[in-house]
Amino acid sequence: MGFGPKPKPLSGDWQALLASPLVQDTLVRLFGGQLPVFQQTNRLPFMSDDVMGMTPLAGDTVSFYSNAASPYVLLHEMGHVLQARHMAPMAEAAIVSDPKNRPKRGSYAETSDDEHISEAFARAMASGRRGFADSTEAQEEQPGAIEFIRWLLGQPPFHQASAPAQQSMSASPQTGIAFLLPFLAGSKGVLAR
Ligand SMILES: [Zn+2]
Numbered sequence: 001m002g003f004g005p006k007p008k009p010l011s012g013d014w015q016a017l018l019a020s021p022l023v024q025d026t027l028v029r030l031f032g033g034q035l036p037v038f039q040q041t042n043r044l045p046f047m048s049d050d051v052m053g054m055t056p057l058a059g060d061t062v063s064f065y066s067n068a069a070s071p072y073v074l075l076h077e078m079g080h081v082l083q084a085r086h087m088a089p090m091a092e093a094a095i096v097s098d099p100k101n102r103p104k105r106g107s108y109a110e111t112s113d114d115e116h117i118s119e120a121f122a123r124a125m126a127s128g129r130r131g132f133a134d135s136t137e138a139q140e141e142q143p144g145a146i147e148f149i150r151w152l153l154g155q156p157p158f159h160q161a162s163a164p165a166q167q168s169m170s171a172s173p174q175t176g177i178a179f180l181l182p183f184l185a186g187s188k189g190v191l192a193r
Pocket residue numbers: 076077080114115118192193
Protein backbone atom coordinates (compact mmCIF):
# COMPACT_ATOMS: atom_id res chain seq x y z
CA MET A 1 0.00 0.00 0.00
CA GLY A 2 1.08 3.53 -0.55
CA PHE A 3 2.29 4.36 2.90
CA GLY A 4 5.20 6.68 3.36
CA PRO A 5 7.56 8.44 0.98
CA LYS A 6 7.89 7.20 -2.57
CA PRO A 7 10.93 5.08 -3.31
CA LYS A 8 13.86 6.73 -5.03
CA PRO A 9 16.73 5.09 -6.89
CA LEU A 10 19.14 3.16 -4.73
CA SER A 11 22.43 4.94 -4.16
CA GLY A 12 25.48 3.66 -5.99
CA ASP A 13 26.79 2.46 -2.65
CA TRP A 14 23.74 0.29 -2.07
CA GLN A 15 23.76 -0.96 -5.65
CA ALA A 16 27.36 -2.04 -5.21
CA LEU A 17 26.59 -3.88 -1.98
CA LEU A 18 23.56 -5.60 -3.50
CA ALA A 19 25.71 -6.73 -6.44
CA SER A 20 28.45 -8.06 -4.15
CA PRO A 21 29.12 -11.70 -3.31
CA LEU A 22 27.57 -11.22 0.13
CA VAL A 23 24.23 -10.82 -1.61
CA GLN A 24 24.64 -12.63 -4.90
CA ASP A 25 26.56 -15.66 -3.63
CA THR A 26 25.32 -15.91 -0.08
CA LEU A 27 21.97 -14.26 0.63
CA VAL A 28 20.46 -15.31 -2.70
CA ARG A 29 21.24 -18.94 -1.93
CA LEU A 30 20.26 -18.77 1.72
CA PHE A 31 16.91 -17.25 0.78
CA GLY A 32 16.20 -19.73 -1.98
CA GLY A 33 16.72 -17.32 -4.84
CA GLN A 34 13.93 -15.03 -3.65
CA LEU A 35 15.17 -11.78 -2.22
CA PRO A 36 12.78 -8.99 -1.28
CA VAL A 37 12.57 -5.77 -3.26
CA PHE A 38 15.23 -3.38 -2.02
CA GLN A 39 14.41 0.28 -2.18
CA GLN A 40 15.56 3.56 -0.80
CA THR A 41 13.21 6.17 0.62
CA ASN A 42 13.35 9.22 2.77
CA ARG A 43 12.69 8.73 6.44
CA LEU A 44 9.20 9.40 7.63
CA PRO A 45 8.89 12.61 9.64
CA PHE A 46 8.70 10.83 12.99
CA MET A 47 11.82 8.74 12.41
CA SER A 48 15.06 9.66 14.08
CA ASP A 49 18.22 9.92 12.01
CA ASP A 50 19.60 6.70 13.43
CA VAL A 51 16.90 4.56 11.83
CA MET A 52 18.76 2.99 8.91
CA GLY A 53 16.29 0.55 7.45
CA MET A 54 12.79 -0.84 7.64
CA THR A 55 11.18 -4.12 6.69
CA PRO A 56 7.38 -4.39 6.85
CA LEU A 57 5.87 -7.45 8.51
CA ALA A 58 5.16 -9.01 5.12
CA GLY A 59 8.89 -9.09 4.48
CA ASP A 60 8.49 -8.41 0.77
CA THR A 61 10.28 -5.08 0.67
CA VAL A 62 13.25 -3.63 2.49
CA SER A 63 13.67 0.13 2.66
CA PHE A 64 16.96 1.85 3.31
CA TYR A 65 17.15 5.45 4.46
CA SER A 66 20.80 6.34 4.02
CA ASN A 67 22.88 6.64 0.85
CA ALA A 68 25.67 4.87 2.69
CA ALA A 69 25.34 1.12 2.33
CA SER A 70 25.91 -1.04 5.38
CA PRO A 71 26.21 -4.82 5.43
CA TYR A 72 25.03 -4.76 9.02
CA VAL A 73 21.86 -2.86 8.14
CA LEU A 74 21.22 -5.18 5.20
CA LEU A 75 21.70 -8.31 7.31
CA HIS A 76 19.56 -6.98 10.15
CA GLU A 77 16.71 -6.27 7.73
CA MET A 78 17.14 -9.71 6.16
CA GLY A 79 16.64 -11.06 9.66
CA HIS A 80 13.14 -9.59 9.51
CA VAL A 81 12.59 -11.13 6.06
CA LEU A 82 13.68 -14.48 7.49
CA GLN A 83 11.14 -14.08 10.28
CA ALA A 84 8.36 -13.16 7.85
CA ARG A 85 9.08 -16.35 5.91
CA HIS A 86 9.25 -18.58 8.98
CA MET A 87 12.54 -20.02 7.78
CA ALA A 88 14.07 -20.89 11.14
CA PRO A 89 11.30 -21.31 13.74
CA MET A 90 13.36 -23.48 16.07
CA ALA A 91 16.23 -21.03 16.16
CA GLU A 92 13.82 -18.17 16.76
CA ALA A 93 12.15 -20.04 19.62
CA ALA A 94 15.49 -20.76 21.25
CA ILE A 95 16.60 -17.14 20.92
CA VAL A 96 13.54 -15.72 22.65
CA SER A 97 13.03 -18.46 25.26
CA ASP A 98 16.42 -19.80 26.35
CA PRO A 99 17.82 -17.82 29.29
CA LYS A 100 21.36 -18.12 27.91
CA ASN A 101 20.25 -16.02 24.95
CA ARG A 102 18.77 -13.18 26.99
CA PRO A 103 19.73 -9.90 25.27
CA LYS A 104 22.16 -7.52 26.91
CA ARG A 105 20.66 -4.80 29.05
CA GLY A 106 20.15 -1.63 27.12
CA SER A 107 20.92 -3.23 23.76
CA TYR A 108 18.71 -2.77 20.75
CA ALA A 109 18.02 -6.50 20.85
CA GLU A 110 16.27 -5.94 24.15
CA THR A 111 13.58 -3.77 22.55
CA SER A 112 11.52 -6.67 21.17
CA ASP A 113 11.74 -10.33 20.26
CA ASP A 114 11.72 -9.45 16.56
CA GLU A 115 14.66 -7.09 16.94
CA HIS A 116 16.49 -9.61 19.10
CA ILE A 117 16.10 -12.24 16.39
CA SER A 118 17.25 -9.85 13.66
CA GLU A 119 20.27 -8.75 15.67
CA ALA A 120 21.19 -12.37 16.34
CA PHE A 121 20.84 -13.20 12.65
CA ALA A 122 23.03 -10.27 11.57
CA ARG A 123 25.75 -11.25 14.06
CA ALA A 124 25.60 -14.90 13.00
CA MET A 125 26.01 -13.91 9.35
CA ALA A 126 28.95 -11.72 10.28
CA SER A 127 30.51 -14.74 11.94
CA GLY A 128 30.02 -16.61 8.68
CA ARG A 129 32.46 -14.21 7.13
CA ARG A 130 35.13 -15.84 9.28
CA GLY A 131 33.93 -19.36 8.66
CA PHE A 132 32.23 -19.13 12.07
CA ALA A 133 35.63 -19.19 13.77
CA ASP A 134 34.43 -16.45 16.15
CA SER A 135 31.17 -18.17 17.09
CA THR A 136 31.87 -17.98 20.83
CA GLU A 137 32.61 -14.28 20.60
CA ALA A 138 29.50 -13.78 18.46
CA GLN A 139 27.31 -15.36 21.11
CA GLU A 140 28.93 -13.24 23.84
CA GLU A 141 28.48 -10.04 21.86
CA GLN A 142 24.96 -10.82 20.72
CA PRO A 143 23.29 -13.53 22.80
CA GLY A 144 21.27 -15.77 20.49
CA ALA A 145 23.70 -15.55 17.58
CA ILE A 146 24.82 -19.11 18.27
CA GLU A 147 21.33 -20.40 17.44
CA PHE A 148 21.52 -18.91 13.97
CA ILE A 149 25.12 -20.06 13.53
CA ARG A 150 23.96 -23.63 14.15
CA TRP A 151 21.09 -23.14 11.73
CA LEU A 152 23.27 -21.54 9.05
CA LEU A 153 25.70 -24.47 9.20
CA GLY A 154 22.91 -26.64 7.78
CA GLN A 155 21.85 -24.18 5.08
CA PRO A 156 23.20 -23.29 1.64
CA PRO A 157 25.73 -21.98 0.88
CA PHE A 158 27.28 -22.72 4.26
CA HIS A 159 26.34 -26.38 4.43
CA GLN A 160 28.06 -27.47 1.24
CA ALA A 161 31.03 -25.24 1.99
CA SER A 162 31.62 -27.03 5.28
CA ALA A 163 32.22 -30.50 3.88
CA PRO A 164 33.74 -32.73 5.05
CA ALA A 165 31.69 -32.41 8.19
CA GLN A 166 34.47 -33.24 10.64
CA GLN A 167 36.76 -30.58 9.23
CA SER A 168 37.21 -27.51 11.36
CA MET A 169 35.13 -24.66 10.05
CA SER A 170 38.04 -22.32 10.47
CA ALA A 171 40.58 -24.53 8.78
CA SER A 172 40.51 -22.92 5.38
CA PRO A 173 38.80 -20.26 3.34
CA GLN A 174 35.48 -21.54 2.14
CA THR A 175 34.51 -21.46 -1.47
CA GLY A 176 31.19 -19.89 -2.18
CA ILE A 177 31.33 -17.52 0.76
CA ALA A 178 33.06 -14.41 -0.38
CA PHE A 179 32.36 -11.68 2.09
CA LEU A 180 34.23 -8.77 0.64
CA LEU A 181 33.09 -6.06 2.96
CA PRO A 182 34.05 -5.58 6.57
CA PHE A 183 30.82 -6.39 8.34
CA LEU A 184 31.73 -5.30 11.76
CA ALA A 185 33.64 -2.12 11.14
CA GLY A 186 31.35 0.75 11.88
CA SER A 187 28.42 -1.43 12.75
CA LYS A 188 28.30 -0.39 16.38
CA GLY A 189 25.66 2.20 17.00
CA VAL A 190 24.00 1.75 13.65
CA LEU A 191 20.35 1.27 14.29
CA ALA A 192 18.08 -0.62 11.95
CA ARG A 193 14.47 -1.29 12.69
ZN1 LIG B 1 14.80 -4.39 13.07
